[in-house]
Amino acid sequence: MRSAGDFDVLRPATLADAAVLLLRPGAMPLAGGTDLMPNLRRGLHAARWIVDLGGVAEFGRIERDAAGWSLGAGVTLARLERHAELARELRALVQAAGAVAGPGHRTVATLGGNLCQDTRCIHYNQSAWWREANGFCLKHGGDTCHVAPQGQRCHAAYEGDLAAPLLAYGAEVEIVGALTPRRRVPLAALYRDDGAAHLSLAEGELLAAVHVPHVAPGTASAYHKARVRMAMDFPLAGVAVALRVDARGCLAALSVGISGTNSHPLRLAGTEDLLERPVDDAALHALGRLVARQVTPMRSTVTASNHRRLAAVAAAERLLGELAGLAALAPGVASARAAARDHAPAHALDHSPDHAPAPEPTRRPAAANDERT
Ligand SMILES: Cc1cc2nc3c(=O)[nH]c(=O)nc-3n(C[C@H](O)[C@H](O)[C@H](O)COP(=O)(O)OP(=O)(O)OC[C@H]3O[C@@H](n4cnc5c(N)ncnc54)[C@H](O)[C@@H]3O)c2cc1C
Ligand code: SF4
Structure with a gap:
């Protein structure tokens, strides 16, 4: 791995400000950084501005009301893993949070980062010199997919753990944008079937929260x-x-x-x-x-x-x-x-x-x- 490159860090206090900052060319959101930082160090992204979401207060909320649970995108996996009430109702989600990486990792890794993490492939999650020796690939820097060389699409896999239980529970995600109104969509609509560009977020858009409806008694x-x-x-x-x-x-x-x-x-x-x-x-x-x-x-x-x-x-x-x-x-x-x-x-x-x-x-x-x- 090499250095993560030259960038300036911006630390907005609200999601609306964060969304506006993300309109800057070369701006990328940073939550726990456990996916983003290794990818920067592998030269998979070149960031000019890092928009650190750690200062946004509403980002870390866990709330429960009559409709269900609202989980801020900045809630850490360690908090999800240890939440007793969540474990009683949304057991699969708590199990998935506890299955991500290692315990130290989960103290900073977030729900939003987990859902938005990049797709993965053995030809992509490699150092820059490794990929260069292989002629790079379609997803980044090259023109051929080494997994399916005849095709013109990337088949990198989405490997986040938390999306599976959230989809099973029928969760929705709340999206905040600089140019678009705040909206809620089914979690499945956050994704596209394309390993190279798997998120449907528009320019200046961020994941603000995940809403999980209460499960029926006996579930x-x-x-x-x-x-x-x-x-x-x-x-x-x-x-x-x-x-x-x-x-x-x-x-x-x-x-x-x-x-x-x-x-x-x-x-x-x-x-x-x-x-x-x-x-x-x-x-x-x-x-x-x-x-x-x-x-x-x-x-x-x-x-x-x-x-x-x-x-x-x-x-x-x-x-x-x-x-x-x-x-x-x-x-x-x-x-x-x-x-x-x-x-x-x-x-x-x-x-x-x-x-x-x-x-x-x-x-x-x-x-x-x-x-x-
Ligand atoms: C050694 C190692 C092991 C790992 N093991 C696992 C594993 O077992 N299972 C698993 O699921 N993951 C794993 N990961 C990947 C990653 O650590 C987790 O997915 C983690 O939850 C990412 O959260 P984060 O807050 O650190 O995200 P970050 O790294 O901060 O962000 C991830 C991506 O999402 C974007 N982003 C972050 N927050 C938002 C937001 N609110 N709105 C829009 N975009 C956003 C960032 O720009 C970045 O592109 C592993 C990573 C490492 C390095
Ligand atoms: S284009 Fe996608 S699937 Fe193909 S080698 Fe690159 S990362 Fe892997």
Whole structure:
């Protein structure tokens, strides 16, 4: 690595001022700096102005109201990780925050920086001399993609952990702009399917906060991260599942967020087809098929693309099985099921699909190298 280059640091007190400063040519926002600084030192960006967001007071707020949680983009991952009330309601988010890098790192790394971090590729996250020796690449300084040389797009992967649970919870992001009105959009709309320019933020726009709606009572959620090094590494596939089961043990709600496999994190489409069904082998396979079709890992990591696809499938199936078992133990569901059993006529406890007792959740073996977080 080399020096981060020559730049001046500006420290605005409000988001509106920060957005105006970002209109300067060569200006870049800095939160914790854990992604930005290594990238500057690798020569991946050339900043003239660094707009340090650390002085913006509203940036670090965690608030809860009737609608849900408002999390300032500057909230550190360490605060998320240790927040007991958040852990009770948004368990997958807290697990994902705790799975990012190492503990020292998480004391400065922020939620907004995590969501806005650059995409990654073995041909890109290298020193300048390494990339030069390789002729650079399409994303920065060159004209060829070494991952897919026939194509004209970059397939670098988005590897932030927190986007997966936030997508599963249906979160929205609040954006502040110098030239655009303050707005809220679904988190998925923050991203574009392009490894070279994966954010949809316009010039002078910043992420101000993330809004997460309250989950319905009885919702169970968890995050699972497959990575090469257990101690500290980006996700090869990061999967979050949030679900509810009804008194019959059938799925009443299911959403899945996935990170690490595509140039953008994704909320799995088609999960509504699994609703009103028990969580049996067929449901696990159906979910696995949805995941396998929608993830598009390319050879942008040291691990084979198909391994990342299989890791995502295995994580989703495993979480579905485990969480359905957990959700079935929720007080409301357990007592409703017991009451249904007590009052049901004997024939209704047979094998009729509407009254069948919930099958035991099936556990599938996890793919190699994956880890329960
Ligand atoms: C050794 C190492 C291990 C890591 N491991 C992981 C990991 O396991 N999982 C993971 O997800 N990440 C990992 N990271 C990446 C990074 O540390 C985290 O994503 C972290 O959360 C980034 O937050 P930050 O506040 O430090 O962002 P910064 O570095 O300050 O910013 C990241 C990017 O987002 C932009 N930005 C920051 N805030 C805003 C905002 N509010 N609005 C608009 N743009 C903004 C910056 O300009 C920059 O481009 C790792 C990094 C390192 C160096
Ligand atoms: S996917 Fe291709 S263009 Fe994108 S960073 Fe990797 S080598 Fe470069």
